[in-house]
Each structure stands twice: as C-alpha cells, then as structure tokens.
Amino acid sequence: MVEFTLWDILRNLLFAARWTVLLSLIAFVGGSLVGLLLLIARLSTHQLLGRAVAAYVQLFQGTPLLMQLFLAYFGMAMLGAQTSVWTAATLALTLYSSAFLTEIWHGCVLSISRGQWEAGQALALGFIEQLRHIILPQAGRIAVAPTVGFLVQVVKGTALTSVIGFVELTKAGTMITNATFKPFVVYSSVALLYFLICYPISAYARSLERKLDAR
Template sequence: MTDFTLWDIVRNLLLAGRWTVVLSLIAFAGGALVGLVLTLARMGGLKPIRWLIRLYVDLFQGTPLLMQLFLAYFGAAVLGFDVSAWTAASVALTLFTSAFLCDIWRGCVEAVPSGQWQASRVLGLNYLQSMRHVILPQALRLAVPPTVGFSVQVIKGTALASVIGFVELTKAGTMLNNAAFAPFTIFALVALGYFILCYPLSRYARHLEKKLYGAGIR
C-alpha cells in the first residue's frame, strides 16, 4: 500500500475539481438556454403550453435531483441509448437548472409593471418587439441577483453526479478515502473546494441584491 501525502490528496482533488467546474458550466449554460425558451413560451404561449411548462417546472422542483439523475441514467437505457455518466449528468442537471431558472425568470418578467406592456402595445409594438425592447431589459435587471444566487445551487447539485459514477470533486473524495483512509481531512478538503467555488458567488449575489434594492426598484 502506498502512502498518500497531503499534496497527493490535494492534487487529485484539484484535478477532479476541474470536472465539477465543467459540469457546472454545461448545466448552467444549457439550463439557461432551455430556461429562456421556456420562459418566453410561458409568457406568450397558448394556455395548454403554459400549463405544460408549469407541470414541467413543478415536476423538477417537486422531486429529488438524485432521482432525476437515476431516471436519466436508467431511462436512457430503456429507450435503447447507451449513455455515459457524463451524458446522463449533463442532461439531468440541464433540465433541473432550466426548470428553476424558468420559475425565477417568470417572476422577474411578471414584476415589470403591466402598464409597461400596455404602453408598448399601444405604441404599435408587437409581442416580440415589446418583449425585446421594453420588458426584457427591465426584467433582466431584476433577474441577475437571483440567477447568480441559483448558480450556487447548480454547483452543489453537480455533487450528486458522483452517485451515478461521474468522477468529480465528491467522487474523487470517496475514491481517495477508500485508498488513503483519511476521511476527516479528505471530506474537509472536498467541502473547502465547494466553498471556494460557491462562497464568492453567494457574496456577489447578495451584493447585487443590495444594490438593486438600494437603487429603489420596487
């Protein structure tokens, strides 16, 4: 049995931490894209479409992320696809993120006073033009703080990908622990890794929120 120095542990965690960052970025970018489409469809769409999107949001918010990962992993196999942990984790986290962002953003669009809508429609702008030039720029200001805040949940969510065998920070921690058996040190370091990624984002989100409310919006 080989001895692990503290540097060996830290180095391996840092290497695996890259995949936590990459998976977070994929989930956030993919989730933002899908979430944006859903938000726009929900704001303008027909009643059945709005109802379906609401069901989608409720399904992802009302079930454990761990189950969503298992379903993506095993569900794809039932449909005949041989998916890797990479694909399953990316798909599940993207859909999870899109549902939450859709909910956050809907709130932001609705927070823009309805007079703004009426005024832009009266001025002859159609739905897309009103959205693009009047509503979205205002909603965007409101949306930034909670969106940054939610990115922390996405990073923490990637830790669950370890359960389906995706080697990121948490999985690397359990693997290192099996070899080196220093659970206290290893999991403290794993936690520190997440803290270093998440804490600045949390602080930034709080700062943005203070700035927004300080500016007298709402």
C-alpha cells in the same frame, strides 16, 4: 504501503474539481437557454403551452434531483441510447436548472407592471419586441441576484452525479478515501473546495444586488 501526503490528496481533488466546475457551467448555460425558451412559451398567449411549462416546472421542483439523475441515466439506456455518465449528468442538470431558472425569471417578469406591456402593445410592438426591448431589460435587473444565487445550488447539486459514477469532486473524494483511509481529511478538503467555488459566487450575487438596488 504507500503514504499519501495532504498535497497528494489536494492535488487529486483539484483535478476532479475541474469537472465539478465544467459540469456546473454546462448545466447553468444549458439551463439558461432552455429556461429562456420555456419562459417565452409560458408568457405567450397560448394557454396550453403555458400550462405545459408550469407542469414541467412542478415536475422538476417536486422530485429529488437524485431521482432525475437516475431516470436520465437508466431511462436513456432503456430507450436504447448510448448513455455515458456525462450525457446523463448534463442532461439531468440542464433540465433541472431550466425548470428552476424559468420559475425565478417568470416571477421577475410578473413583477413588471402590466402597463409596460400595454404601452408596448399600444405602440404596435409585437410580443417578442415587447419582451426583448421593454420587459426583459427591466426583469433582468431584478433577476440577476437570484439567478447567480441559483448557480450556487447547481454547483452543490453536481455532487449528486457521483452516485451515477461521474467522477467529480465528491466521487473523487470517495475514491481517495478508499485508498488513503483518511475520510475526515479528505472530506474536509472536499468541503473546503466546494466552499472556495461557491463563496465567491454568492459574494458576487450580494454585491450585484446592492449595486442594482442603489440605482
């Protein structure tokens, strides 16, 4: 029987951690882009559009991420699309992130006084100009800390993709456990690696918050 050293375990987990980081980044960047479009739709004077976005947010906030992953994975297959776990995982996580980010940012925009919009209107700026030059720069300052904080949720959320067979940190941990029969060592290492990814992010969010509060 082959003996696995701690280094063997860690090395294999580190390889898998790449995919956790990459998946998180794709979900976060994709979610930000979609989230920004949803935010604009929600803020527009078009009532139906705004309500549709609100419903979208409720849908993603009111169902478990695990179900969203299942639905993306099996749903796409049912529609006849060639699904890989990669597409299903990135799609589900992107949509999930976009819903939460839109909601966070919408709150930040609402905290900017109506007078700022009105001053822009009175100066003949259009809706997008008001948003881009007046509202978003101010809302953005408030949004930085909660947005970075949400990134931590995304990183931990990627663990669920192991259930549809995506080999990231958690799935790799399960596979290594099955080969080594050392679940405690392996899962401790997995947890440690998650912590090493997430801790710097939340520490950064806190320092950003302090810095922006100071000004």
